[in-house]
Amino acid sequence: MITIAVDAMGGDQAPRPEVEGSVLAAREFGVRVMLVGRPDAIRAELARHAAPNLPIEVVEASEVITMEDHPAQAFRRKKNSSVHVAARLVHDGRADAMVSSGNTGAVMTTARFILGTLAAVDRLALAAPLPNAKGGVTVLLDVGANVDSKPEHLVQFAVMGEIYYRAAFGARRPRLGLLSIGEEEMKGNELTREVNNRLKNLPIHFIGNVEGGELFSGKVDVVVCDGFVGNIALKISESLAMEIFGLLKKALKSSISSQLGYLFSRKAFRGLKKHIDYSEYGGAPLLGVRGVCVIGHGRSDANAVKNAIRVAAGLTRAKINEKIEQELAAVPVSV
Amino acid sequence: MITIAVDAMGGDQAPRPEVEGSVLAAREFGVRVMLVGRPDAIRAELARHAAPNLPIEVVEASEVITMEDHPAQAFRRKKNSSVHVAARLVHDGRADAMVSSGNTGAVMTTARFILGTLAAVDRLALAAPLPNAKGGVTVLLDVGANVDSKPEHLVQFAVMGEIYYRAAFGARRPRLGLLSIGEEEMKGNELTREVNNRLKNLPIHFIGNVEGGELFSGKVDVVVCDGFVGNIALKISESLAMEIFGLLKKALKSSISSQLGYLFSRKAFRGLKKHIDYSEYGGAPLLGVRGVCVIGHGRSDANAVKNAIRVAAGLTRAKINEKIEQELAAVPVSV
DSSP: OOEEEEETTOSTTTTHHHHHHHHHHHHHHOOEEEEEEOHHHHHHHHTTSOOTTSSEEEEEOOBOOOTTSOHHHHHHHOTTBHHHHHHHHHHTTSOSEEEEOSOHHHHHHHHHHHHOBOTTOSSOEEEEEEEOTTSSEEEEEOSSSOSSOOHHHHHHHHHHHHHHHHHHHOOSSOOEEEEOSSSSTTOSOHHHHHHHHHHTTSSSOEEEEEOGGGTTTSSOSEEEOOHHHHHHHHHHHHHHHHHHHHHHHHHHTSSHHHHHHHHHHHHHHHHHHHHTOGGGGOOEEEETBSSEEEEOOTTOOHHHHHHHHHHHHHHHHTTHHHHHHHHHHTSOSOO | OOEEEEETTOSTTTTHHHHHHHHHHHHHHOOEEEEEEOHHHHHHHHTTSOOTTSSEEEEEOOBOOOTTSOHHHHHHHOTTBHHHHHHHHHHTTSOSEEEEOSOHHHHHHHHHHHHOBOTTOSSOEEEEEEEOTTSSEEEEEOSSSOSSOOHHHHHHHHHHHHHHHHHHHOOSSOOEEEEOSSSSTTOSOHHHHHHHHHHTTSSSOEEEEEOGGGTTTSSOSEEEOOHHHHHHHHHHHHHHHHHHHHHHHHHHTSSHHHHHHHHHHHHHHHHHHHHTOGGGGTOEEEETBSSEEEEOOTTOOHHHHHHHHHHHHHHHHTTHHHHHHHHHHTSOTTO
């Protein structure tokens, strides 16, 4: 049985959604869950669910990393944090994968140092699954595990992202694009021109440069970029979607007739919100670590936690790391 | 009287919105307009408006640059294009400013070579005004006039963007932010760390690094980044907003009750669409050229063209280039 260590103290509402999501996952996916954090708080939440026979274990961690903590400092100073203990469980082989909705920087730093990096991997990459207009998912990576990446790093991100897409979304031959500012291969900056050149020679379905406008079009499955650009792209997308929904809500409350309109159309809104809701897509895996690490949004609800556990279990089952090692070993050092 | 040369052949629907927008602008803003392009097509459109006494002149240009044309090739080969002729009118002092909704790359290349660059400016910057959640405008620059910028270029973009914001949006002391991946000054890539350091020492209201999520929050007025990042940010924002509206429309047509809901709430939707509609904000000025050049969206309607002319006239009146020369001269070469 696959075992997932869940950081129960990570998200903004912790440990409530973490515990509920774990109960749902244990029930639906047949996985074992180790809930890591403050036992009293976790048990109080567990008591709210009828879950006596589920394979859920509570593992004590006395410290909590907050969203305000500095990642490297938190890693050094809070050795008993729930993130730290969850990573140790994976490192020691007691769990196959870890899931956290905590401080993304701290989770990445902790996973990088405690789990370590796969032999074939030079740099980890954080991969964000985003809903697209075709009703599918487009994965963007790296969204912030690195800044100032070199061409060979982006090539590795491409290979890892492609393997993740196959494992998580079932596409046999995902279309991979390089985020740039023009579709022609000579368009872009120094980095993308070099990376374009290298990706052309790999045995993947590389469709060339894609512009920012393609991220949500559904015409590409995996989009590769450096972590600086990817992080900005991700944050802009999240905030713009939130702002538009916020403005919409305000507009709909602005008159009696539009309020009435809202009553009639709210089912349609909910459907739309569900489609663009990050929580359906199961968090962002940190690719390239030994073991599996999936990072959820700080705002994760129980459904988001459940789906992150599903993805972590799926990547474990798919032996994603063996595939990464094999396929990266086949990439020429200088393509 | 301020004279604006309008590329009548640039946009996707040209010359209809260009002519209508020019008629509206001549009527409302007391500017003179030179409509540049194919005289027959322009006059046919002009005949649809009761505009015999307006200060509108038709200037012949026999060639048209399409969206598919390669910018540098179009510049070299189509010397009689409407973009080329409009730029010549500004260069020769017959017009104060040019407005085009054509191929952005071709307009930038043509303006750069024909108008030339201000003495104090090393690199031009394209500045995009974006609606924010507070009902105001946030300007993002550079959105694609350059790739691979150096720190001194971003410092110049900051100074130019700040002057443009004051001239176009009336803020006395706009808040300027540097687009990066963390608010602390040491966060970011090599480029942003160096630029942050230099901007701190300028006499502008620099609020430090801002993350992607702040672009639409209304907490910052001018956001500086390199052209690669800015172009991707702009295209993602445009396409995401379009996709959400598309999905919304689809969702609202999905049932009788939601269709009814739409009928009651469509005024609210229109208000929202107007708020996030690029056409209200008057196109993107190419900052740093001798003369004024405002580039509209290819999808520009008459209202967008009218507003682009308003902005071009306003920047001319505000003597934006004199201010750029003065203020850049005061920036230490190595801050």
